[in-house]
Amino acid sequence: MSRPKGSVNKKPKLSVVGGGASPGPGHNKSAEQLNDDQLQALTRQHAAKRAKLLDTEKKAKADRMNFDKVIKSDLGSTGLANIKLLEDLETPEGEARIKADMERQAMVARWAGLAIGTQGALFDTDRRPIEDRAFDDGKRDGMSGKTLAPPHAPDTVAYGRYVEGWHAGQALNAAGIKQKPPAAELLRKEGVEATGKPDEFDGAADGTGSVAGEQPDADDKPWPDDASIAAGKSAGPSATL
Structure with missing residues (x-):
């Protein structure tokens, strides 16, 4: 149907959903555009959220350090280094x-005169039959919990040997390996509340990596923010903000 002559085609006005809600402090504004109360409110909001993130970060590091002590107790003094070496080789x-x-x-x-072989390179080509290598590859992947996915054609001997090795690795995991309880105590036992006095758990959580009787790993660096906070505390209450 044609529009009558002289009429105006008016489009309906669109309203923004939730447009009536007032924006929070600092909404679409730079810090320079906020008044003093808005700037303080937004600063406190961000400070509270950042504190929660720091607590989560420190707790995760302390938990990891706890488990590193279990690794060293179960696998020996070189157990953790062996795990890192495996990760690098991946x-x-x-x-x-x-x-x-x-x-x-x-x-x-x-x-230095040690009896080191001089024939060929240190890492030579694996000359074992392919089916033997396939079994070891499958066993390694089975122990690592990887999905059964033989990298060989289904109609080959290597395929079957890989599958056998994978199941052998899975069987080792399913059987489990009984270990004696860790000789070393954890930083803080699960379920034990803090006494208010600093302990080894707090040493781990503050980023110093301080665990009794051991040196921190090379990657256990202090938290930059905690170092700044500690410097501020040592300056005393008269420090200029």
Whole structure:
């Protein structure tokens, strides 16, 4: 149907959903545009949220340090280093770096007169039959909890051997390995509340990585924010804000 001559085509006005709600302090404004009360309110909101994030971050680090002590108790003094080495070897970059470092060490050891083999490279090609390598690969993947996915054609011997190895690795995991209780106490036992006095748990949580009887790992660096806070406390109440 045609529009009558002289009529105006008026489009309905659209309203913003929730447009009646007043924006919070600092909404779509820069800090310079906020008044004193708005700036203080927004600052306190962000401070509260940041404090929760820091608590979560510190708790996660303390939990990780607790588990590192369990690893060392179960696997020995080199257990944690072995785990980190395995993690490095999972990447091509880490594998290349470790190989280069081991070959360098072998070279220097030979210079020092140690009986280091001189025939061929330190890392030679695996010359075992493919079915033997397939079994070991499957066993390793089974112990690691990886999905059963043989990298061989289904109609080959290597395929079957990989599957056998994978199930062997899974069986080891299912059987479990009984360990004696950790010889070392955890930083703070689960369910034990803080007494108000500083303990090893607090040492771990404040980012110093202080655990009785051991040095912090190279990656256990102090929290930058905690270092700043500690510096502010040492200045005393007369410190200028």
